[in-house]
Amino acid sequence: MKLSEAKAQFIQTWGSLATQWGINKTMAQIHALLLITPNPLSQDDLMEELSISRGNANMNIRELIDWGLVDRVIIPGERKEFFLAEKDIWKVSRQIIKERKKRELEPLNKVLEQLQEVEGDKRNAEVKAFTETIGNIRKFVSQTDKSLDTLIKADENWFWGSLIKMIK
Amino acid sequence: MKLSEAKAQFIQTWGSLATQWGINKTMAQIHALLLITPNPLSQDDLMEELSISRGNANMNIRELIDWGLVDRVIIPGERKEFFLAEKDIWKVSRQIIKERKKRELEPLNKVLEQLQEVEGDKRNAEVKAFTETIGNIRKFVSQTDKSLDTLIKADENWFWGSLIKMIK
DNA sequence: TAGTAGTTTCAATAAGTACTGAAAGCTTAG
DNA sequence: CTAAGCTTTCAGTACTTATTGAAACTACTA
Known part of the structure; x- marks a missing residue:
């Protein structure tokens, strides 16, 4: 070619x-x-x-x-x-993650916070399902948020190294 | 609300x-x-x-x-x-990752493989920059691919646990 | 200060993508 | 077998998003 x-x-x-x-x-x-x-x-x-x-x-x-x-x-x-x-793909991807996190994950977090405060009887199946799902998504989003912070700050070698250790 | x-x-x-x-x-x-x-x-x-x-x-x-x-x-x-x-957000996200990986990362990998085989003098700055960048992207993509595989197979607690250990 | 090279803006338009609704295709019950 | 209930398809249309290109703007230079 x-x-x-x-x-x-x-x-x-x-x-x-x-x-x-x-x-x-x-x-x-x-x-x-x-x-x-x-x-x-x-x-x-x-x-x-x-x-x-x-x-x-x-x-x-x-x-x-x-x-x-x-x-x-x-x-x-x-x-x-x-x-x-910037030619360093690792830096590029960290930068993209950083920006998308700032533009998307953080605003999402704010919305979810508000949605958690729904009025209504917790014994009602609909209310229960709603608050549970929102709660779980919130947990997931905040864990993802933290993990991405680590990833953004991480040094390339350190990060892949740790991940490989995880895999064993 | x-x-x-x-x-x-x-x-x-x-x-x-x-x-x-x-x-x-x-x-x-x-x-x-x-x-x-x-x-x-x-x-x-x-x-x-x-x-x-x-x-x-x-x-x-x-x-x-x-x-x-x-x-x-x-x-x-x-x-x-x-x-x-499916209500389990962790399962949902793993499923999405799995599908996007299959639909996007794997085809990308194939294209990059082909692009690596460029003709031309390696001492030419343009050729050099091209093959280097493609090579780096390939490395990055295949590492990401492996990591996502781990993540897909991972049990939720195990995964977050390991990540938290990484963060220390 | 006028002229020129370069940059930015934005209304008009094109391209791309999603959505509708009616018609055709199934499947089941009698 | 056929009518009713339900699902799928798809051509046409609406909506959204990206792109153009010309005019306005800015900054340098002589």
Whole structure:
């Protein structure tokens, strides 16, 4: 397989995988391209390689920066801005976990807290089932939350090491 | 808060959360409703509670059964089919992980394997960056894959226990 | 300070995805 | 066998989300 083909397939695969996870396709494709490119790229480079419009490129680059996955880079002598992605996949995944946790798990926790306070007779089967399920989800969410915190703080080797020890 | 309000909010929250994860809103809402309902519900019950059409209900119930999250139940004397959700959140999450792993991680692995075999001079910076990144992603994916296998097989208490030990 | 290179915004539009409802297909009971 | 009750399918439509592209904006440079 030629490099150009392989690159294209990687970008396309990454994009469609992202779609299944509620992430914008273009955002994932820009990220993929930056991941496999050693040097920083300009917005125009991205537009050309991915055949996307200026607006689309701009919006998704900004989003990637916001997620902490891409950095703006100034190249001396150049007036344009360039962009560079963090290449360490472990760091990338920790960053994604961190952001999704903040944006989703924490708000969910708040909602569940409120839902726990339902009025009504606890001997009523419907009320009981509801509070029990919500309670269990809350427990699960808070345990997940804690575990992810550990994972985010963890050093790569330490984490996999511990996990392998768990597996025995 | 009244039970009916709380139920409605839970269903709505679950639905919008699902959307962010690439899961159909209706599917998540049906699941949410079944989760908090102690007794089995018929398709008509679901249609009414969620104000959705017959086709929509049918399609998403089938999908939930396919994911292993909901079971068809026969109630003696009734001609209709009824549906019941697994209530143990730990089992539910393991099931979801199992399915997504099968549907996404395994195909990704296959693609990455192929991409690793790029022709070209390894001293070329572009080729080098590409093979390195793909190699790292592959390592990451296969480690994740193994860890998730462990998690899927794990007994709840054992798993959280080990994780807590890790945290110290 | 005007001109130029580069960046950002956003209304219009396109693309993608989900939902409806009616019709066709089953299955069971009489 | 056939009518009633229930389930499944799917073409058309509605809804949601992503993308374009041109105009407005910003910042540098001479």
